[in-house]
Amino acid sequence: MNRTYELMFIVRPDMTDEDLDKLISTLQSAVPASQGSVKSVEKMGKRRLAYTVRKFNDGIYVLLIVEGGGSAIHELERRLRVTEPVIKFLTVRTDEEQKRLDKIKALRDARKKVSAQPAASGEPTPAAEAAETPAATA
Numbered sequence: 422m423n424r425t426y427e428l429m430f431i432v433r434p435d436m437t438d439e440d441l442d443k444l445i446s447t448l449q450s451a452v453p454a455s456q457g458s459v460k461s462v463e464k465m466g467k468r469r470l471a472y473t474v475r476k477f478n479d480g481i482y483v484l485l486i487v488e489g490g491g492s493a494i495h496e497l498e499r500r501l502r503v504t505e506p507v508i509k510f511l512t513v514r515t516d517e518e519q520k521r522l523d524k525i526k527a528l529r530d531a532r533k534k535v536s537a538q539p540a541a542s543g544e545p546t547p548a549a550e551a552a553e554t555p556a557a558t559a
Contacts, residue, residue, distance in 0.1 A: 425460070425519065426487045426494055430501055430510035431480035434467055444504065445483060448497060455496050457489020475508045486515075 432441060441464070449459045465482035474480070487493060494512055501510045 422490060423457075423488050424490070424514055425516040426489075427513045427515050428485040428487055428494070428497060428510065429482065429513075430485075431470070431474070431482055431508050432506045433508060434477060434479040434481060436481060436506050440506070441481065441483070444506065445485075448485065448500060451496050451500060452487055452489060452493050455489060455493035457487055457493030460486040460488055462486075477508055480508055 432444065436444075445462055445464075449462070452459050461484075463484040463486075465484060467479055467481050470478055470480050485497075487497070498510070498512060501507050
């Protein structure tokens, strides 16, 4: 069963761009071996950490969006644990949340369609009533 996961990890702030690109490419190459696919990679840049982690106050954030089974995520997390420059990581399953948001959006769109239809009765609208009444002169 394919599910969608967001995998965010933080690497040391002194890591070079070339080393970061190598790390990301090795993680991306591990996903297809586990019958998964990487949907997107976003380098979010260097940011201040909320608290000190392994004596670092800053870190470079990277977000991977992965689609696949649990074996792909298990392999990625194993690789992140043994990779020395990675100081923190977190995996979140997002497919159920996306289904919920799509359902809410569909309900809102259905309500908009119903409310956008003009009234079928012959009653005039308040704007039409205001146009028919003569303006009072002072």
